[in-house]
Amino acid sequence: MIRYYFKLGILSIRANPALTALMVAAIAIGIGACMSIVTVRHVMSNNPVAHKNDVLFHVQLDNWNPDDPFDEPNEPPSQVTYLDASALYQADRAYRQTISFKTSRVVLPDSEDAKPFQELIRATTTDFFAMFDIPFKYGGAWDDAADRTEEHVVVLSSEMNQRLFGGVDSVGRMLTMNKEPYRVVGVLSEWLPMPKFYDLNNNPYEGAEDIFLPFSLAISGEWGNAGNNNCWKPTEDGTFAAYLASECVWIQMWVELRDTSEKSAYLQFLNDYVEEQKTLGRFPRALNNRLSTPAEWMVNREVIDDSIGVLLSLAVLFLVVCLLNTIGLLLAKVMRRTNDISLRRALGASKSALFAQYIIEAGMVGVAGGLAGIGMTWLGLRGIENVFAEYDFIAYLVAMDWAMVLGAVALAIASALGAALYPTWRACNVSPATTLRIQ
Amino acid sequence: MLKMSKVSKTYRTDTVETHALREFSLTVDEGEFVSVTGPSGSGKTTFLNIAGMLEELTSGSYELDGRDISKLGDKERSRIRNEKIGFIFQSFNLIPELDVFDNVDVPLRYRGFDARERKRRIGNCLEMVGLASRMKHYPAQLSGGQQQRVAIARAVAGEPRFLLADEPTGNLDTQMADSVLNLLTDINKSGTTIIMVTHELSLVDRARRNIFVKDGHVSDGPPELHFAASAIA
Ligand SMILES: Nc1ncnc2c1ncn2[C@@H]1O[C@H](COP(=O)(O)OP(=O)(O)O)[C@@H](O)[C@H]1O
Ligand SMILES: [Mg+2]
Numbered sequence A: 001m002i003r004y005y006f007k008l009g010i011l012s013i014r015a016n017p018a019l020t021a022l023m024v025a026a027i028a029i030g031i032g033a034c035m036s037i038v039t040v041r042h043v044m045s046n047n048p049v050a051h052k053n054d055v056l057f058h059v060q061l062d063n064w065n066p067d068d069p070f071d072e073p074n075e076p077p078s079q080v081t082y083l084d085a086s087a088l089y090q091a092d093r094a095y096r097q098t099i100s101f102k103t104s105r106v107v108l109p110d111s112e113d114a115k116p117f118q119e120l121i122r123a124t125t126t127d128f129f130a131m132f133d134i135p136f137k138y139g140g141a142w143d144d145a146a147d148r149t150e151e152h153v154v155v156l157s158s159e160m161n162q163r164l165f166g167g168v169d170s171v172g173r174m175l176t177m178n179k180e181p182y183r184v185v186g187v188l189s190e191w192l193p194m195p196k197f198y199d200l201n202n203n204p205y206e207g208a209e210d211i212f213l214p215f216s217l218a219i220s221g222e223w224g225n226a227g228n229n230n231c232w233k234p235t236e237d238g239t240f241a242a243y244l245a246s247e248c249v250w251i252q253m254w255v256e257l258r259d260t261s262e263k264s265a266y267l268q269f270l271n272d273y274v275e276e277q278k279t280l281g282r283f284p285r286a287l288n289n290r291l292s293t294p295a296e297w298m299v300n301r302e303v304i305d306d307s308i309g310v311l312l313s314l315a316v317l318f319l320v321v322c323l324l325n326t327i328g329l330l331l332a333k334v335m336r337r338t339n340d341i342s343l344r345r346a347l348g349a350s351k352s353a354l355f356a357q358y359i360i361e362a363g364m365v366g367v368a369g370g371l372a373g374i375g376m377t378w379l380g381l382r383g384i385e386n387v388f389a390e391y392d393f394i395a396y397l398v399a400m401d402w403a404m405v406l407g408a409v410a411l412a413i414a415s416a417l418g419a420a421l422y423p424t425w426r427a428c429n430v431s432p433a434t435t436l437r438i439q
Numbered sequence B: 001m002l003k004m005s006k007v008s009k010t011y012r013t014d015t016v017e018t019h020a021l022r023e024f025s026l027t028v029d030e031g032e033f034v035s036v037t038g039p040s041g042s043g044k045t046t047f048l049n050i051a052g053m054l055e056e057l058t059s060g061s062y063e064l065d066g067r068d069i070s071k072l073g074d075k076e077r078s079r080i081r082n083e084k085i086g087f088i089f090q091s092f093n094l095i096p097e098l099d100v101f102d103n104v105d106v107p108l109r110y111r112g113f114d115a116r117e118r119k120r121r122i123g124n125c126l127e128m129v130g131l132a133s134r135m136k137h138y139p140a141q142l143s144g145g146q147q148q149r150v151a152i153a154r155a156v157a158g159e160p161r162f163l164l165a166d167e168p169t170g171n172l173d174t175q176m177a178d179s180v181l182n183l184l185t186d187i188n189k190s191g192t193t194i195i196m197v198t199h200e201l202s203l204v205d206r207a208r209r210n211i212f213v214k215d216g217h218v219s220d221g222p223p224e225l226h227f228a229a230s231a232i233a
Helices: A002-015 A017-044 A082-091 A127-131 A144-148 A158-165 A215-220 A240-244 A260-279 A294-300 A306-336 A338-346 A351-387 A402-428 A432-436 B044-051 B074-084 B100-111 B115-128 B144-157 B174-189 B223-232
Strands: A056-060 A096-108 A117-124 A136-139 A153-156 A174-177 A180-188 A211-214 A252-256 A290-292 B002-012 B017-028 B033-037 B059-064 B085-088 B162-166 B193-197 B209-214 B217-219
Touching: A002 A017, A002 A351, A017 A306, A017 A351, A017 A402, A056 A260, A056 A294, A082 A096, A082 A240, A082 A252, A082 A260, A096 A127, A096 A215, A117 A215, A127 A252, A136 A158, A144 A215, A153 A158, A158 A180, A211 A215, A260 A290, A290 A294, A306 A338, A306 A402, A338 A351, A338 A432, A338 B100, A351 A402, A351 B074, A432 B044, B002 B044, B017 B044, B017 B217, B033 B044, B033 B174, B044 B162, B044 B193, B074 B085, B074 B100, B085 B144, B100 B115, B100 B144, B115 B144, B144 B162, B144 B174, B162 B174, B174 B193
Parallel strands: A117 A211, A153 A180, B033 B193, B033 B209, B085 B162, B162 B193
Antiparallel strands: A056 A252, A056 A290, A096 A117, A096 A174, A096 A252, A136 A180, A153 A211, A174 A180, B002 B017, B002 B059, B209 B217
């Protein structure tokens, strides 16, 4: 019977090509508008470490100006000082912990003809890789000892490994940066954290750095910070040592705590630490330490632009208008077909048989609308890309994935079926006797 | 057997109440050919629609093959209509987007026959009405008489016990009407009960029994008398 309904659906669509095209277009445009915005929002609000969201915590301490919070109403700084980062790291009180910052080096490729290039680098500690479940293709992270002894080791992204070593297993090979040699200990598999949750202070959509090396190495080498830096009082003098001893915040700290008791113990430890520092004349503000999950941290840093919410409501409203339009068109179609409906009733079609017939026809329109909607979504995303062309991260935001494609089709079918309910109900309740009566 | 006793049907709108049938009582036995005549607006079509369960009755009782029909749900009514009743209307008879084959196929689909059985029945019925060669034609490509014969083929394809025809020759010229009537007579001879509404006296002769409807109920007496009476009135 289902096949019969499909056949009837095709016949009906063929009998009213213009009306059908209008419905498909209405649904497709509505879906396109919605799905473009949903796609952007989806990428923006993606949590790359969702599977570890309840064990990873971003650390904040309030070392800020006593007269002026870092952010209204009473937000602690979004990064930590070197003083605190190194003290907390050395205390080693969490199950895992990592401190890191963004810096840069000049890379000198091996081959004769390749030119040296400046590259952003993440200076971090060994647990960074294990905490964030970063996949390795070759080798692995450097060890604890390498962190302590400032060993010249690097971990490369698969992209960087491709660029420097043609993608082969380069573990053990040497790499020159600022005239110093470094040994490759690991190469990552494809890893694209969108947004870059571990450091949201700098562009969250630029993607991860392509070279990772020990934090201690960057500090002892007095490499500059290439990321965000905030200070509330002047440093002693312009030296790196003074910068390290300052109240400037520029380091991202994360800890892994396996359960709530570990978490409360760690928070207690942070509070004790700050109380102790207060006796030394630091931390003039009231106790205000924070541990945030990656999801909380992304909300806090407003990774999702406010305007996305407004755009999304507009797009949904637009879809509703398109669907109302579809309901009108379907009603017109049903009203034109009362003879057909009545005749089928007289020949033995039950209301449920008619309902199935009309819902399947609407479903077919929905599938067509969904497929056309994918095209519209693609166009919409290209439009967004053009408008925001100056941002190089936009390409990530406007990438369609399979989930979105399926989502568009599902939404289109659901919309078409939703729009078809009332007209179909009207169709089923056409009074056959009245229609077939000859006046 | 079809048995209506004291069936009433009232149409209500905001302003008027129309009593289309008042205490309409009638029994039709297996194999009868009944013609129904009466002035326009007397309730003939309403009677036929209620008999075919296209409409519900306001009061009274209706039994079809010994079963009280008035309290059944839509699914069951549709099933009985599909299996036991064949309809022929004056117009609106065929679905224009479907060819002759698919038009005759409609009730068989709802019946749930498999493809072979449907094909066999469609072939036989179209053969009977003399249109086997027109299976792939669309209604618009057929004359009025041919269309009505397709409708008859469709009405009998499911081998119903009752054939309900509402002015089946109303739109046809005499010659075409004759061929349609010959078909109906043959169908009746093979055992199908036929109830045919008509206002043409010449057709009444074909039926073995005639009933006359006036003001929503059955009047007794020979039709000629009533026609004369209604003409005077
Ligand atoms: N749906 C309806 N609403 C209101 N009145 C109706 C409706 N259908 C029929 N009628 C009225 O019921 C009466 C009987 O109609 P009908 O059965 O069609 O008569 P006939 O077929 O004998 O000409 C007429 O007065 C007609 O106007
Ligand atoms: Mg009538």
